[in-house]
Amino acid sequence: MRELIILKNQQDVRNLIAYLAVQGIEATVEQENGNWVVWILNDDDREAAQQIAADFQQKPGDPKYESAERKVRHVLIEADRLQQENRQRVERLRKRWSGSWWHCYPATYIMIGVCIAVVALCTQWKPLQTDSMGMPQFCNRQDSELLSKMKMYNKAAEAAYSKSLLEGLHLTIQVQFNDQKVPVGARLSDPPRLTPTEQKLLHIRCAASALLPLIRSGELWRFVTPAFIHLNLLHIIMNMLAFRNLGCGVEYLRGTGRYLVLCLILAVGSSTVQFLWAGPGFGGMSGVLFGLVGYIWMKGRTRPEDGLGLTSRGITMAFLWLVMCMAGVFGNIANGAHLGGFVVGILIGARHAIWKRIPFAK
16 A cells, blocks of 8 residues: 555545546545545556546646546445345345244235124124025125125116116017017016026126226226125135135245235236126135136246246146036135136236247247
8 A cells, every 4th residue: 555645625535536436546545634645555556546646736626536526426325325225125034034924924914804804894793694504604794885895896887787788688589579679678478588608698798888887986996805705604714724825925935015916916807707707796815816826837837936836736726626616516606706817817927928929029
């Protein structure tokens, strides 16, 4: 380390040190008797530093020195910001590694708590009603304003559905009566006869016509809130256990923010498909659960480096459960929500692989 120059003005010292740094010359400063002594750390830089010091003494006000000082100051500020972010990141990781649910997977447990709270607030407890299997029925309070606000139906959607249904039945009557002009609302002794397929298609048409009025009403939360409604004891126990097992892993690995967005998309997708499939009388987290299954499965297939995946046995069980539900083994099940959530989860999990296969995206 060699002495380079002695300066009296602190700003001149800053400008010179900054210029030396920009030129790749390491230097340090010491204060002695009111003066500032600049030292060169590397002897190999001595000659270049002496030339710079000589030029600086001749013209200390040259703008290049002030420009170098501003550049170095900006670099130091940016370095301090990055260091602060790194400290915060390390602190967050330390908290996540601690195993506390609040730092590892808060959204999963909060959503489980919301499901339980909805059951507590929207259930007719006295007298407690049971279903055919003897299970306590939940979310059955007819006077619950909260429950009515959470279901995927409102007056605008109901009016649109009824209007579309009336138009569909009127069209069916005209066809079955050889295109005879029959006024809307006319009472006939022989009502129209619809096959199961025609009934399903008519319902899908009516439900689709009700989606736009539902969106225009501004009550968009109705596409999400049915996931928090559970109809009996077995329903909520099975859903919450499965949601905890799947959700905690996804949230821990992908982060709470991404996880919440994923659950939101799965809830909207599964609720919309179920609404088109069988109408508004449904609830439960199972659509989101099947969406998580599809998402984890595709992540393991397309991006295993993300740390998510399902075993072949897990995939087989998921498909078997989906088929059994659709076959009616477990009674009246929201099959549309299951299938819709599963497909949406697969698409989100495989989106990177799908995007790479699009010609214009390469």
